[in-house]
Amino acid sequence: MTKLFGVLLLGFSGFFLSVRPVFSGETPAFTESVIIFNTICAKCHEAQCSGRLSFDDAFERSRNHILRHYNQASGKKYLQKELFDILSYMKENCAYYPMHFSVPLNRIWANDLLQKYTTSTDSNYFIPVGNLSSGSYDIELELEKNVKVNVHLISEEFEIVVDDCYKSTDQRIKLPVFIEESGDYYLRLYPKEAVRLARLTIIPSK
Numbered sequence: 494m495t496k497l498f499g500v501l502l503l504g505f506s507g508f509f510l511s512v513r514p515v516f517s518g519e520t521p522a523f524t525e526s527v528i529i530f531n532t533i534c535a536k537c538h539e540a541q542c543s544g545r546l547s548f549d550d551a552f553e554r555s556r557n558h559i560l561r562h563y564n565q566a567s568g569k570k571y572l573q574k575e576l577f578d579i580l581s582y583m584k585e586n587c588a589y590y591p592m593h594f595s596v597p598l599n600r601i602w603a604n605d606l607l608q609k610y611t612t613s614t615d616s617n618y619f620i621p622v623g624n625l626s627s628g629s630y631d632i633e634l635e636l637e638k639n640v641k642v643n644v645h646l647i648s649e650e651f652e653i654v655v656d657d658c659y660k661s662t663d664q665r666i667k668l669p670v671f672i673e674e675s676g677d678y679y680l681r682l683y684p685k686e687a688v689r690l691a692r693l694t695i696i697p698s699k
């Protein structure tokens with residue numbers, strides 16, 4: 494009996510391992526959860542580094558809370574669990590959940606690549622822009638229409654370099670930034686109305 498149970502258990506854990514590895518950052522579903530977390534949940538949970546979650550049954554306890562802040566996850570238990578796991582990871586590691594991403598060599602992101610960093614239901618973006626060494630840069634956003642956008646540029650250590658609202662002219666927003674600490678950076682966008690980001694360029698300024 495116990496042997497059978499063991500076999501069943503093994504079978505099950507094998508199933509979960511193959512379907513959903515712990516850091517399945519490369520699966521589209523998980524990337525989407527990371528983006529949802531880092532745009533929606535981040536409003537309150539960014540940089541929470543308090544160690545483990547409060548309760549052993551924290552997932553069951555927090556499901557309603559998660560749905561209150563992200564109703565689109567209703568009926569999607571996997572999404573609720575991923576969002577929960579991302580917060581656990583942030584609390585324990587004091588870091589953004591690892592994402593699978595590539596940075597274009599010329600640091601010009603075209604529309605198709607940028608679509609990976611937004612979700613189908615919101616038009617917020619959370620874009621890992623990769624390593625920036627210290628110095629001055631010009632960031633340029635090209636949008637599909639003129640809108641106001643809240644722009645954040647944050648380091649992997651949660652240092653905020655930019656946190657401001659910009660209105661585009663000729664569908665462009667240009668912002669000069671100065672990076673003090675070399676490291677990985679993330680660009681977060683909250684457009685005031687749904688809009689697609691057509692292009693992102695980051696170039697060192699002269």
Ligand code: HEC
Pocket residue numbers: 530533534535536537538545546547548551555558559560562563576577580
């Ligand atoms: C308006 C602020 C706010 C937003 C937005 C928000 N939360 Fe929370 N959340 C809280 C507060 C406050 C607590 C209770 C204190 C704590 O543990 O940080 C909490 C607790 C939790 C807990 C339990 C933590 C523990 O230690 O037991 C989880 C899990 C959680 N939130 C997940 C999420 C997820 C996922 C999202 C996004 C869908 C989200 N929250 C959005 C404010 C927020």
